[in-house]
Amino acid sequence: MPQNYVPIFIFVALIGVLIPVTLLAAKLVRPDNPNKTKLMPYECGIDPVDHARGRYTVRFYIVAILFVVFDVETIFLFPWAVKFKALGVFGLIEILIFLVILIVGYIWIWKKGALEWV
Amino acid sequence: MVPLSYYLVLSGILFACGVLGFLIKRNIITIFMSIELMLNGVNLSFVAFAAQWHALSGQVFVFFVMVVAAAESAVGLAIIIAVYRTRQTLNVDQINLLKL
């Protein structure tokens, strides 16, 4: 139904008007006194040293790899958690087998030193 | 309710975008993302069919596709690091030691 979209269109139009107006009003009213420190992304943090699109050290990739694997593997825990009562002991044992295999992988990574930030 | 065909068209578009990206992109990471896009198209179509047939096996397939995609990208990133370490580039045109 096209008429169902009317409120949305009104809303969009409102946004289109209101945002420029508020921004403009704020700009006119507020005191404007910038300096270098104020314009930094983190005013009270570490000084930015490089461009944001520069290269990252390869260690971030290793963290990303580990994250992807261990994060996505937990996908299997969700259906099990939802049906925990219905699956009972059987489900518990099955998920424990799954976790044991995952833990073997974890021990392996640990001993290989992939978790160290050297 | 949104009809099934909408989902299928979207999944087809996603899949085609992935295939196209795979074929024309030259950066390995981008190619990798294209493959993920293809798998997402597959996932969408499986979920849509599962809803249509009221059969859960399609959704189970999606779970496994997601995990497989994660494992594949983990191995892929590892191989990409190894490639980068030995030849300092990620452009597929310059990775050409093995040829016909």
Add this chain to the structure above:
Amino acid sequence: MAQYFTLSDYSMSLPIILLTLFALDILLIDLWIPIDRKWFNAVTAFVGVLVSAAAVYLRIQRPLDAAGLPAQTAFMNAMLLDHFAIYFWYLFLAGAAIAILMSVRYLEIEHEHHGEFYALILFSVVGMMCMAAGIDIVLIFIGLELMAISTYVLVGFLRTDRRSNEAALKYLLLGAFSSGIFAYGLSLFYGLTGSTNLVVIQNRLAREMAGQAHANPIAVIALLTTATGLFFKIAAVPFHQWAPDAYEGAPTSMTGFMSVAVKAAAWAMLLRILIWGLAPLRPVYVPLLVFVSIATMTGANLAALTQNNLKRLLAYSSIAHVGYMLLGLVAGDAHSPMADGIKGILIYLLVYTFMNLGAFAVITSLRQREVIGDELDDIAGLYSRAPTEAVLMLIFLLSLAGIPPLAGFYGKYFIFLSLIESKHYVLASLAVLYAVFGLYYYMKIANAMFMREALDKTRLPISLGMRTALWISAFATLVIGIYPEPFIRAVNWSLGIAQVGPVASLVR
């Protein structure tokens, strides 16, 4: 207590469970093994393979035969343990065992002797077993990916070697791409039939096809995408580009493993899907198969002619063999897909496992501390450096070419015979022509071994494991060639054909 799987399910998958346990065990124990004792992992892996084979025999094959059942399903019809699956399981285990024997010395020379290599081989065998026994596309897909991901890592195992890296990258990109296409085809079949089980898919497709002159266009698209994925996996032209690169760059023992076990697994999956699941679409896919097999034979044989790298040459030869095998699938006629053609494919895969692993074992032994050893020049004069190995290599090469008293002959023989039986005379003569053509590049290697001077005249050291692998392969190649009867019976058994076919009696 809710019980979804019974004890018999676990008992049926015991070989898979045992292999997984051994692989995990290797991963853990390897962490505490000093670098000069890594051969212990190879022993563990080898024992694992043997234990798993024993489990296949004791827990699956014997109970099945005792009960007189043709097959048994497990895990809610996801797994079909029939003779077909058992046959392939033995094949994978044999391939893995020989590959492990070949690897020990090679990895020491490469300074990359890690336990993960053996663990990954075992994991990939687990994946292959799931592919061969899977009757549900979910299980087949997981098996495929488990095998494929393990293989990607194995191909790139020589981390500091640029060729190995590059091969792994290409293999991974194209492998993942083909998996995506394959999964898309499966999703369309799921949408058409509402089930992930191949038997149900077959029944519903047959019902839908009944009384219609043309197949549903969606079914055709689904078939095309699925078949593209399958052709990628078995490396058929025009989807073969990854194979020569991956084969050349991979560690040589791994190349041998990939060219037999991984390929056999892809074939098991292809046969399962095309014969079990998509049988109703046979009229649609046969022209496709004809086209692909002709393209494969032509492309691979032509490309093999100009190769000077041994691994690359054998990669193209293995693609050419895929072309012959595809013809077997063409020949299996529509009413009984279980005809001689399929039998030919199974024999081919069995024979190919031994002869190709043998050939790769010889190439693997060429790798020395300072020599990469995969060029044609490196094998030159092998007869003066290692006479026994040269003679064995000649046997493998002749077998690959399909010369009669050797095993390779029977693979081709059954396929060509089935082609003639099903009146595909043109295809049969084309295939014979290409087989003769293939002789040229195999003889090029033989010529280098026997007629040319060795560049390096020192004697070639052969390790014990390598020698065992060589002799097992050579023994199997010779025995299957001279006395094929039990093996043909094994293939008949795996396909559930009771009587001995006319060909087998003729051979006797």
